[in-house]
Amino acid sequence: MTAREKRIYLSPPHMSGYEQQMVNDVFESNWIAPLGPHVDEFEKEMADYAGAAGALALSSGTAAIHLALCLLGVEQGDIVFCSTLTFIASVNPVLYQGAEPVFIDSEPDSWNMSPLALSKAFLAAERNGRLPKAVIIVNLYGQSADMIPLLEICNHYRIPVIEDAAESLGAAYRNKASGTWGKFGTYSFNGNKIITTSGGGMLVSDDIEALNKARFWATQARDPAPWYQHSEVGYNYRMSNVLAAIGRGQLQVLEDRVRIRRSIFERYQKALSNINGVGFMPEAPFGRHNRWLSVITVDPQKCGLTPIQIITELESQNIESRPVWKPMHLQPLFDRCTYFTHGDKSISDQLFETGICLPSGSSLSAHEQNRVIECLEKCMNKN
């Protein structure tokens, strides 16, 4: 092998320059403390962008999901329905509350929660006399779930929805922002997301009173008193003013980042669709995918290699790629949990067995993308 080429990451942070200016302002004013004017502004700007009545800036997307569950009164002994095909952070907060997740399969058009599987889960819950307290719907890899039929089912049973939009900021469902369809929506600004504050999250809702309650819990639940007085359990979950400044800079370029990520996906699709056995994560007709990650599927019988072998080939060229999330119902942590499939076969299992996430960062150069494409072409049998 020749001199090792520079590493290509899956989804690295991509600063615009605006962030540095904002952070300089923070340093000049010495607002290094948690909370401060940039936090307030970032919340307003995010609420405006999403079209929600309010927003609460937090230390992570996981914290946002946790507080949403607290707001819905989820506690020990409760059940929460969750998308199975997701990152563990969607579900861990259910365990923080001592509740039990029940997992719902994906449907093939969006790879998100299947209305068919959700209906089955509700029918079974009704039979057992134990309805869930909440439903967490994930918008996978930047594409909204099919919210209208899913909400119709949840509304029928009067069960509130938390939309985990950590990966889908900038995406839309029927021309309305992804993350604003449920009672609560949650975003993440972790370093690998479409925009980042290095770490952070946001809870959005049209229920301002609920957001105020969450704001109280997120700042150690301090009762209004001249001394430190507490009558409820609280958390230290707020976003710092420094990180909010980064977020404000990033939010200015979000639309541009979506455009670039979409064009990266289109290039992969053009270049790889002539390889036998390669498929692509579909874009469902009901929304705009932000293409946070470009995801392909491979049929090992036709390509001659399994996804793990392909990931290893890419790694040998110093290119980072990953399998599709291992579904939650297959995780050792959840081996006793109930799972409802879309049909006879589990769609999420199939996606896990065939999917590969390719480098998708908005700073990916044409040269770098060509390196990824060439490596894939070389290692799979072309027909």
Ligand SMILES: *Cc1c(COP(=O)(O)O)cnc(C)c1O
């Ligand atoms: C990243 C992510 C989260 C959690 O976000 P953090 O900010 O890292 O806590 C939650 N759900 C999904 C689907 C994610 O991809």
